[in-house]
């Protein structure tokens with residue numbers, strides 16, 4: 297666990313960048329620091345690997361104050377990923393990834409074999425290994441940056457806006473890969489972004505900062521969407537937070553009507569939804585494991601105003617309309 301214990305940072309000649317920050321970043325999880333520009337996110341992040349020292353207070357890793365640790369040893373345990381990847385321009389992709397393990401004493405051969413494995417993990421084939429950073433797209437460079445930070449197999453990763461320099465479609469892909477990798481690796485990750493959607497998507501824990509380096513609220517994405525502490529947080533997470541919070545609920549508790557209540561629904565011989573009699577198009581289907589947000593979306597886009605729940609065999613089990621979802625949400629709120 298990484299702990300900020302009443303940390304203050306005042307830059308000489310500047311104002312207070314971080315104001316009495318107390319925060320815990322749980323081991324093996326991703327904590328995202330998010331907030332408007334200049335609110336002290338990067339300053340906080342860099343106090344973890346001692347690129348910046350607190351004016352007062354302590355940053356602890358598993359109970360040990362980082363101020364008392366050997367800087368080189370500390371940074372070896374902490375992978376660092378920055379915007380634009382920060383790759384060595386005159387080294388090949390393979391050498392960019394293999395350099396740190398070689399510095400740590402691995403043989404050149406072993407380091408290069410490991411580097412190829414890491415590149416593959418982040419979605420880059422061996423074809424990229426011989427290229428130079430300038431010969432890669434922004435998204436590919438960012439992947440190399442992640443592979444390089446992972447090369448020393450550090451238990452902790454600090455990532456400063458790692459995905460912000462790429463276009464939205466590439467970012468989507470990097471997000472998916474990040475979540476897949478993190479599910480496998482379970483690193484303790486501290487990530488900075490100014491994008492609340494990214495924070496909600498990638499964070500197990502999200503810490504929202506406000507101007508002046510003050511922590512406004514910390515919680516799971518769901519907690520922030522459902523119970524924002526104040527107006528600032530509510531505004532920051534977005535006015536559509538109710539709809540977005542439906543991503544965290546599955547359709548398991550959502551009652552469905554019998555299929556006979558949807559006479560417009562066409563079924564094939566095996567009882568699987570085949571489309572709608574009027575309006576055309578495929579019938580939107582979901583399972584109990586899908587999110588309420590998806591089901592809501594399906595009912596809105598369906599010509600019949602309904603979505604169809606299917607079982608593991610693909611057979612129609614029942615239907616719901618957006619009215620049914622609204623009723624379900626009201627009932628759920630009343631019983632909470």
Ligand SMILES: Nc1ncnc2c1ncn2[C@@H]1O[C@H](COP(=O)(O)OP(=O)(O)OP(=O)(O)O)[C@@H](O)[C@H]1O
Pocket residue numbers: 307308309310311312313331332333334335336337338339340490
């Ligand atoms: N070296 C420095 N000297 C003086 N002031 C600084 C220094 N670095 C940052 N600051 C100030 O400290 C405050 C916090 O900066 P920081 O970079 O931590 O914010 P941030 O939330 O990461 O911002 P952004 O999202 O724009 O990167 C800002 O007001 C900034 O101007």
